[in-house]
Amino acid sequence: MGLTQYFILILCFAGVLSNVINISNSGGNETQPFIEIGSKYYLINATVEMNWFEAMIYCRNFDSYLAVIESEAEMNALSSYLITNEGHIGKNFWLGANDLVDEGKFMSVKDGRTMPYAKWLGGHQPRDYDRNEDCVQLWLFNNIFYMNDKNCWAKLYAICELRQPK
Secondary structure (H helix, E strand, O other): OOHHHHHHHHHHHHHHHHHHHOOOOOOOOOOOOOOOOEEEEEEEEEEEEEEEEHHHHHHOOOOEOOOOOOOOHHHHHHHHHHOOHHHHOOOOOOOOEEOOOOOOOOOEEEOOEEEEOOOOOOOOOOHHHHHHOEEEEEEEEEEEEEEEEEOOOOOOOEEEOOOOOO
């Protein structure tokens, strides 16, 4: 499937999902329902599984992006939070990066640049299994979170990152 087809598909999901999910981020506190973890605010959806494209639209409904991990400190803070909170144990989450345009070159959906930080499981990832793994997930392996390339149509949970004011 070409890049143009993916964008068309995303736009189609936008119309469908916004009606199905019916989400709003209204209220007194601009960061609700986001949680401060390290230096960022995240919305962690650990209840509804969705593919990567649906997860991207889900986050957009909260005026946010799929999370893009930018440093080891950020990875450690988010991993620690997920591992120590019961509702997140054993779950894998979509992140805001993919190599749909250029195989092996993982790009951030947040700014269109190369993914700023990666923690792949050494020697195993990314591997583009069956030439069909293009989206990045936060993958729990032996009680440690790593990044992994995954089929974009797989059903996982979403981690959204609140947009930073400019």
